[in-house]
Amino acid sequence: xxxxxxxxxxxxxxxxxxxxxxxxxxxxxxxxxxxxxxxxxxxxxxxxxxxxxxxxxxxxxxxxxxxxxxxxxxxxxxxxxxxxxxxxxxxxxxxxxxxxxxxxxxxxxxxxxxxxxxxxxxxxxxxxxxxxxxxxxxxxxxxxxxxxxxxxxxxxxxxxxxxxxxxxxxxxxxxxxxxxxxxxxxxxx
Ligand code: NI
Numbered sequence: 001x002x003x004x005x006x007x008x009x010x011x012x013x014x015x016x017x018x019x020x021x022x023x024x025x026x027x028x029x030x031x032x033x034x035x036x037x038x039x040x041x042x043x044x045x046x047x048x049x050x051x052x053x054x055x056x057x058x059x060x061x062x063x064x065x066x067x068x069x070x071x072x073x074x075x076x077x078x079x080x081x082x083x084x085x086x087x088x089x090x091x092x093x094x095x096x097x098x099x100x101x102x103x104x105x106x107x108x109x110x111x112x113x114x115x116x117x118x119x120x121x122x123x124x125x126x127x128x129x130x131x132x133x134x135x136x137x138x139x140x141x142x143x144x145x146x147x148x149x150x151x152x153x154x155x156x157x158x159x160x161x162x163x164x165x166x167x168x169x170x171x172x173x174x175x176x177x178x179x180x181x182x183x184x185x186x187x188x189x
Pocket of ligand 1: 109
């Protein structure tokens with residue numbers, strides 16, 4: 001396994017749509033996913049998309065720690081509960097209603113910064129797991145947010161482009177020090 005270099009905002013690989021994975025079972029895919037997992041853990045991120053490691057393919061990783069789940073005690077599989085490390089190949093998202101909410105986001109490709117981003121509150125997503133199984137889940141809150149953030153990477157979109165008000169974009173250190181810090185800690189994805 002290897003720790004891969006993470007592309008930062010401005011690199012063209014982050015601004016183009018990624019290509020579908022044609023052979024999810026290929027050994028090269030397993031190697032890439034293992035390297036992405038190691039890279040994400042090393043960077044202490046909670047999500048990572050293949051374009052962030054300079055690979056323009058539709059693969060994302062993420063997890064929802066208990067502290068970020070709407071209901072930390074919900075059983076696995078509950079849309080409000082924690083989510084173990086998940087890899088989605090060729091994912092698709094469907095909003096379940098029009099409701100949106102603002103939340104703080106950060107990104108390993110936009111290091112040091114954070115901003116308030118509107119996202120759909122309730123989504124359904126589908127994708128292939130590395131073993132070829134179909135993953136089909138409903139998600140809400142932070143779970144829905146991290147999946148939308150990662151899948152945006154596959155369409156060449158970084159979170160500042162989703163922001164309604166760039167006045168909330170700032171350095172994590174400054175915002176945490178300010179008088180009205182966000183209640184959420186920012187974890188990069
Ligand atoms: Ni990101």
